[in-house]
Amino acid sequence: MKLKDIASPSSIKALPEKELKRLASEIRAEIIRTVSVNGGHLASNLGAVELTIALHRVFDCPEDKLIFDVGHQCYTHKLLTGRSADFSTIRKLDGLCGFPRREESPYDAFNTGHASTAISAALGMARARDMRGENYNVVAVVGDGALTGGMCYEALNDAGSQNTPLMVVLNDNGMSISRNVGALSKQLTRLRVSRGWLETKKNVADALRRVPGVGEKLHDAFQRVKNRIRNAFIRDKFFTALGFQYFGPIDGHDIQGMERVFRSLKNVDRPLVVHVVTKKGSGFHHAEEKPDAFHGVAPFYIETGRARSELGPSVGTVGGGYITSLAENHPEICVVTAAMTESTGFGEFSKRFPKRLFDVGIAEEHAVTMAAGMAAGGMRPFVAIYETFLQRAFDQIAVDVCLQNLPVCFLLDRAGIGGEDGATHHGLMGVSMLRAIPNMAVLAPRSEHELKEMINWALSHGRPCAIRYPRSLPKIKAPEGMFRFGTWQSLTPHYRDVAILASSAILRECEEAVELLSSDGIEAYLINASTIQPLNTDCLKYLAQKKIPIVTVEEHFLSGGFGSAVAACCAKMKFPAPVAMIGLPDEFVPHGSRSLLLQRYGLDGPGIARQVKKAVKG
Ligand SMILES: Cc1ncc(C[n+]2csc(CCOP(=O)(O)OP(=O)(O)O)c2C)c(N)n1
Known part of the structure; x- marks a missing residue:
């Protein structure tokens, strides 16, 4: 048969x-x-x-x-x-x-x-x-x-x-x-x-x-x-x-x-x-x-077992490599992983510093509280876990890390749409989960370079923080010192029509949207909101002063995400212009390639441009 x-x-x-x-x-x-x-x-x-x-x-x-x-x-x-x-x-x-x-x-x-x-x-x-x-x-x-x-x-x-x-x-x-x-x-x-x-x-x-x-x-x-x-x-x-x-x-x-x-x-x-x-x-x-x-x-050739197209090292691998280099002069650095040492980019670290890397098995809750214990004992743990899998350790992050304001840095890989693995594997709740916790700083780099600057910041500031990033980020040669905690950076000249606030990988689609809007006569001002928590209230006050409408864009559920944080803040300050949010609706996102999913949910360049135009012109 x-x-x-x-x-x-x-x-x-x-x-x-x-x-x-x-x-x-x-x-x-x-x-x-x-x-x-x-x-x-x-x-x-x-x-x-x-x-x-x-x-x-x-x-x-x-x-x-x-x-x-x-x-x-x-x-x-x-x-x-x-x-x-x-x-x-x-x-x-x-x-x-x-x-x-x-x-x-x-x-x-x-x-x-x-x-x-x-x-x-x-x-x-x-x-x-x-x-x-x-x-x-x-x-x-x-x-x-x-x-x-x-x-x-x-x-x-x-x-x-x-x-x-x-x-x-x-x-x-x-x-x-x-x-x-x-x-x-x-x-x-x-x-x-x-x-x-x-x-x-x-x-x-x-x-x-x-x-x-x-x-x-x-x-x-x-x-x-x-x-x-x-x-x-x-x-x-x-x-x-x-x-x-x-x-x-x-x-x-x-x-x-x-x-x-x-x-x-x-x-x-x-x-x-x-x-x-x-x-x-x-x-x-x-x-x-x-x-x-x-x-x-990823797709591969059966005869050789080699990948059909080289993806290049993941952002996590770049971050892991950077932390490995820092660890030479920082004996307080240690790393905690949950059965994913290689996948989160810490293979090199585990070889160079086998006594300073702890793979605890598929035990994310234990990983977080154990890291809290390490931090309480004077170490500086980096906890590398895919964002989706960290969801189960919410209570440990809140009570064991943040309540004690311990210096644990979470490296959250595969944030955003994870692609073909589907609903269980997308990282679409990280911001809503983490920004609800007092003392937690939430960061999202738009380039590997910015990730390194965030890691430097995390190491020099003893407090809980989470850095969320996707598998890949565009190779951007960003100027030194681009990242400053709590501030946002302009990526375009200051135009008057609308300010688009976004971070990480989706900035690429926003850039495309800015071009499309420009050809439609709308001059948008693109801002890299790399510190998601706390919000840069100075920037929001500046936009309020100039009465510039705001549109937030995020590869995350709208409910509880970056946009809702901005909207709540704007409501409090009686923001004098429209504020709109673009992101994923309140439903589980299925499996499929990231690009097709972005298109389906109106988060590709044309989709963002369409929604921004509607927000500005009504
Ligand atoms: C909570 C959680 N953490 C991490 C993962 C990632 N993950 C997927 S399969 C796997 C290993 C599972 O090993 P095992 O159960 O022995 O199955 P095998 O692949 O060896 O057949 C891991 C760590 C996951 N799916 N869920």
Whole structure:
């Protein structure tokens, strides 16, 4: 049976063994081909092909619920649940989403994108099932990386104590994006290794027993060593202590083997963990060799594994490199990352100063409070986290950092529209979240140069601050000393018709809008509002004095963003001219390329020009 003929998982339930192997190869080829064109999460998906086939053969979805943690490994699931014909649209605007989406298919039991949520969601569903007197299986598929996140422990602790029936499939490949970290990860490695060791040794023991004369003696001595290892293994039963029954480790590429285990555990009336060992990147040698580089990829050539177009180093990498150079003479600098040391640009720092970089795993809340502790202890931590993932640490930023006015500098990568990963990955709430917190300074550079100046400022001023930036910024040769905290900079001569206030990457679209407006007879005054919090009230007073209308532009939700801060301030000062806001409406922004999304939401050059014109002329 061909992939294109699989309309639903029921089509694969009766397939014979050799057909399954062929199906797994076809799925792999399809994933590699599509991701090589569209970009996406490659290595995690390749590692989960057989696991997903086995799950769909045993469980009856959509009645049974499969919840994928993070959801970045759901491509096989999408291919087996009636979406193979649309698979080429994955991650494109209006195409399939790269993560599970309930609105896309009844087979997607729960929307995911941020890590470590699946066990909580599964427990909630299992409890809903029980309260409603229904009868289905709930399965959470969780990676060993995701298991470094605190929510997993909260959920395991809760589920185990109540004995709620649900199955956690631990997909253990030893990797988060990079090699996994933490004590539990070491324990999982021991489980994998000792299991292999015991199996091998069993063969050795059997062979020894067969040696005439000395056989039994050798075998007894050997048995004692083996038991010592087994005892150590039993003492380490982490999941059992939390009230879960543990099974494994089992081979996550052996469909039949997994099926046997899942089938025998299906409908069991208690919480279970099935530990499955997989290989990240399995079946594509480039990804097997460099699973971290092939975790999330831009379009690439299949033969060489090389990117189709070079993006150049990210803004985060430039910032990380700069902090690395500063760290030579600043022993107080240290860096905290949450399972994304390379992705946030601190690979070089981790090599140069391994004792001053702390990768805490996918544990953003812990990262923030730990950094607060470091700052209280006299260090100057930089916390590098994608803006979207920092959302879960709001309380820690407010209470543990800002209330104590501690000098923690947050480096918020991927601020603004994140593109193809979609709603869960855009950074569109950072300003509203951070500007609500007293003592917090919020900055947004428009160039790599300005980012460095902001880092200098952060280091020399002991207070909480956040610097938000996208993956890439235009290469602008800005003059030295351009950034001064709390001030804004004019990017055009002072014209009278309208002032456009914006910061960071969207200034490029604003520049285009200024040109379009000029050809329409409207002379706009473009201002780089690089300090978002506090606002530059002197500038607003100047505009009030001259009665110049204001339009704010931001790649952020309008509600609570920069524009609403400016509007509130203008209302307070009884601003004598119109004030308008351009930004993203109050709805989740889907996946798609940044340029198409900007166009759709009227944030490209012509869209901004149109809206400014309306604001000025009515
Ligand atoms: C809260 C949060 N922080 C960071 C990330 C970025 N992220 C996506 S996948 C991943 C690693 C997940 O590792 P694992 O669960 O073991 O899955 P694997 O990719 O190894 O299959 C990380 C850190 C995220 N999605 N959510």
